Amino acid sequence: MSVAMKQTVSGRASHSALAAFFCVAAVVAAGPASAGGEPLPSGTSFLTQSLQAQQSDEATNPGMLWISEGALIWQTPDGASGASCATCHGDAGTSMKGVAASYPKVYGKTGELLNLEKRINLCRTSQQNAEPYAYESDPLLALTAFIARQSLGQPINVQIDDASRAFYERGKAMFYRRQGQLNLSCAQCHEALAGKQLRGDTISYGVGNGYPAYRLEWQTLGSLHRRLRSCSYGVRARRFEFGSPEYLSLELFLAVRAQGVPVETPAIRR
Ligand code: HEC
Ligand code: HEC
Structure with a gap:
């Protein structure tokens, strides 16, 4: 890209x-x-x-290319579950609105501090049964940016x-x-x-x-x-x-x- x-x-x-x-x-x-x-x-x-x-x-804005890519990944089934992000979360404009503005956050079940990248990878491994994305890889940047975009204008x-x-x-x-x-x-x-x-x-x-x-x-x-x-x-x-x-x-x-x-x-x- x-x-x-x-x-x-x-x-x-x-x-x-x-x-x-x-x-x-x-x-x-x-x-x-x-x-x-x-x-x-x-x-x-x-x-x-x-x-x-x-x-x-x-x-x-050249960053919008990653937002489009993230929107595509959101809809694409992956991993052993055969589920896409959208399968469980539906329309990101609704389900992810304000989410990025609330991160990083401690994950209650493990006490681990998660930023958005780590939270996405947790869904990859525990919900999709897929491999986690490498940090700084294009798909992880794209999904992170796409989810953050759903909080555009929202206060941290x-x-x-x-x-x-x-x-x-x-x-x-x-x-x-x-x-x-x-x-x-x-x-x-x-x-x-x-x-x-x-x-x-x-x-x-x-x-x-x-x-x-x-x-x-x-x-x-x-x-x-x-x-x-x-x-x-x-x-x-x-x-x-x-x-x-x-x-x-x-x-x-x-x-x-x-x-x-x-x-x-x-x-x-x-
Ligand atoms: C020598 C001065 C200097 C020090 C020390 C420094 N930074 Fe920076 N930092 C910069 C400059 C220059 C930029 C790019 C211009 C900007 O956005 O501030 C930057 C950018 C940033 C940005 C991005 C801001 C944006 O809007 O894009 C963050 C966040 C940041 N620094 C955090 C830190 C943190 C945390 C530390 C300590 C680990 C740190 N910086 C140490 C000079 C410094
Ligand atoms: C099989 C269903 C399922 C799939 C597929 C799935 N998720 Fe999730 N996701 C969940 C559940 C359930 C939670 C709340 C989980 C918890 O507390 O452990 C969650 C939580 C999240 C959160 C945190 C929301 C918040 O309010 O803090 C984000 C961000 C997220 N998922 C992104 C994704 C992304 C991106 C994908 C695709 C790569 C994805 N999810 C795939 C079920 C799923």
Whole structure:
């Protein structure tokens, strides 16, 4: 699945990350500093107007290809059960509306923290009797994006409860811990420096409401965990595996912090 896209190649990651990092210059007035009252601004508000327009136009948003693919997979029987997602869940526009906005979530039967990708794979293995999809594979991205699309415009609504509190605390600690050779925490960029320029990007508040997102640098759709791996790499810290407990906890913290921000999947990002 590839799309010919015009993109600017200026501002590629430089090797002197530290030097670039300290050359930050204010361009956009920073918005609210925390999720106390107002929801955080979406990453979309830091894009150029033309990218914002492309994102909101279904005819030109390249991520819509994955939404169509996801709609197709939804209807297609698979696995030993011979069932499709639709066999059990019917019309996704009804059954999946608002679902993505409530993830990640602790699965009651096992106490495991599931993001949407893991929840889909749980249905693959336990309901369809099919093989789980590989993380970051096209079918999993397509189904995840398709389900998230059914929550378009719905506010993220993820609660902390007794079952999820320990995961949340782990994610929160990771967000505020200094990491990597650059010794920077997520918060130093996504709270203190939001609105500032870094290597051609405007740093946002680090909200996951647009994922899976089409990133121009990737030339494809990618998951939130792929984006987190880029950030870990950016500060020369350890990159955890896709679907790792570390990124799942971080994803939960980010979602709680992004309470009220509307879902925008598939977002376009530089
Ligand atoms: C045989 C029936 C069956 C099939 C086939 C099936 N599911 Fe499910 N699905 C369920 C049931 C039952 C639940 C609630 C399960 C539970 O609590 O364990 C569920 C839950 C879910 C949820 C979580 C909903 C929520 O509100 O948290 C998602 C997302 C989901 N399924 C997606 C899919 C996708 C995508 C497919 C196809 C790849 C699929 N399912 C195939 C029966 C099915
Ligand atoms: C050196 C600064 C820096 C650090 C540290 C950093 N990031 Fe990022 N992050 C960026 C930049 C630059 C982008 C791309 C522009 C944007 O959307 O903010 C980005 C993007 C993101 C996005 C995607 C936002 C969107 O709307 O597409 C998320 C989520 C995110 N970061 C989370 C994190 C987390 C969690 C950590 C800590 C593990 C972290 N970042 C560490 C600079 C940083």
